[in-house]
Structures are given as C-alpha cells and as structure tokens.
Amino acid sequence: MRKLLAGTAAVLLNSAAVLLCSAAALTSSAAAAAASYTADPAQSRLEFVGVQAGAEFKGVFHKFTANVDFAPDALAGSRIDVQIDMNSVDSMDKDRDTTIRSKDIFDVAHNPTAHYVTKTITKTAAGYSAVGALTLRGVTKDVPIDFQFVPAGAGAKLTGSAKLNRLDFGVGQGDWKSTENVGDAVKINFSLVLKPKT
C-alpha cells in the first residue's frame, strides 16, 4: 500500500514536472518568435492631421523612438512601444509650432514626451489592430490603431493610422478648447522602417 502511494506520488510529481517544463517551453518559444526591431529614424515618419479653420493641416514629429517586438504567429508576445519628443513637432509654420508647444496645447515644458505602448494586438482582415495606452500631456487613455506589418529582408515596414480626440488629453486649454477653429478629431499616420535589434 505504501509502495503504491509512493509510486502514484512519483508519477504525479513527474507529470507536474513535465507540465511545468512544457509551459516554460511554450512561453519561451512565443517570446523567441516575436522578433525585436527598432525604427530607423531617418526613414520613419510620424504624422498628424488636424483640422484648423475648416481645412486640414499636416504636421510631423521629427524625433521619436519606436521599439517593436512582433511576429504574426506570436501576437500575444508582440508589442509596439513609441516614445515621442513633443518639442520636435513641425507643422511647417514656426508661429504655429510655437503655439502648439505652449502651455495651452502640448505644454512641452511640463510634458516633453508622449508615450504609446500597445496592450493587445489582434489580426484583422486588412492587417492588424491594436489597443494601446497613449500618454499625452500627462493624460493616459487607450487609443486603438490599425496597421500593416510587411517583412522586408531582415527588417520590416510597419505602416498604419489612428484617430484620437485631442480634448480627451487636454490638448487645447482656454480659447483652444473650442472645436470651432481647431477640430477635436486628429488623425495619426505612421510609417516605420524597422531594423532588427542587435
């Protein structure tokens, strides 16, 4: 009887060990499958499109870093992480850029960077969509993005877009809260040329 019990226990322990090992193997294989990349700043572009006085205007952020872990078959372990230097905003008009950097809009003196990091990535008919947390002007809110991931050699190209409401993040205080002159909705377009991390 004691022998039998000991035998069963040993079997149970063995199976538990096997289970643990395979679980570890699973997670490590998923992590390994999502390759790590960084965006090449010279070739990558982060653009926003706002509406001002009834007409669209485009601007870009010249300085941002993007770290991407991605594999189509390991979406759970995939992640896009973007850090944006808000001072690098360029709407192709110096006067407007100065205004955008000021306290009432980006308030770059207190919030020099914005951060976006995905929480979940799912496959869609057109490519992928993700939900991530955007921290902008000190406010963090979820913003969904749609994107395509196209492998190119050792790297890849990641292009996509998002929509957000600037007032959700307090971008626009005082007079700028009005959406009559500057629309609430802002479109974001990005095109990242990814290089494998070394």
Add this chain to the structure above:
Amino acid sequence: MPNQSPPTRYSAVAQGFHWIIAALIVVQFTLGWTAQFLPLGARKLARLDWHKSFGMTILTLAVLRLLWRLFNRPPELPPGMTKFERQAARVNHALIYVLLFVMPLTGWMMSSAKNYSVSWFHQFTWPNLVGPNEQVFNLLKTTHDTLSWLLFSVALLHILAAFKHHFWDKDDVLKRMLPFTKSEKRS
C-alpha cells in the same frame, strides 16, 4: 449682340456683381486689417477663416463677372468727358479688375505657403497653390498687404469720381449703377 447700340444703364446682373463685390471688399478690408493686430490664437484664426472664405467668394465672383463682361457691353462713358478723364477711368477700372483677381490669389498663395489651407465656409478645402515655404510666404504677405492699399486707393478714387460725376457734372454715371433708379434719357 454686337450690332446693337450700347445700353444706357448697367444691367441688373452687372449691378449685382458690382455691389456684392463692393460690399465684400469692405468686409474683407475690415477683417484683414483688424486680424493682423491679433496674436496667433482662436480669435485671429476665426477672423482669417472668414477673410479666406469671403476672399474665395470674391475670386469666384470675379471670374464670373469677367466672363459676363466679355459678352455684355457696358454703357458708354458720358460724352462730356475729356480724353484724360476717359483714360483715367479706363485705367482705374482695369486696375480694380486686376486686383479683384490678384488680391484673392496672393491671399490663397500665402495661406498655402504657410501651410494653412483655405476652406470655403468649412464646406470644402481649396487645393494648395504652393508648398510650405517661409520666404515665399513673407514675400506674398508683403505683396498682399501692399496691394490692399493700392486697392484701397483705386476704390477711393473710383468712389470720388462717381460722386464728382453725380454732384459736379450732374450726369447719370452713378445712377446707372444704382438699382431702383432711372437714368435720364441721353440726347
């Protein structure tokens, strides 16, 4: 109707073009002049937003007016005018016509150069005429501002001349452009 004798009065269409554009120019001058003293902010944007929409309206009306003018003879100048007066009237009218195009066009171009596209009353956006460029913008702004004073001057001369015709010469030059009036028959 090339063989018909010229009309003695401006037609309702010509009067319509004249007075609507005249009123819009007054509005434009007020909006443009006052906006330049405002700091870049919501109020300045709102004012220039109206200025641009009215400006594009004037440009559209100017195109239609010129087309209409090409196919419809205006009444002739009164017989008592000297050669110099006729020449001055012709030059002044031509300048006003040119400025009706050049003012909106330089405004449209300077908006494009500053990367502030022009909307028409938030209904649609006009295409940009030039790419963003600070030097080009500064040059166009100087041109637009300077020409606004030229327009102010020729418009003032135009008004003074109309009054001179009406009160001094006592002819029907002013009356024939006024709706709801009758011009005396010329012998």
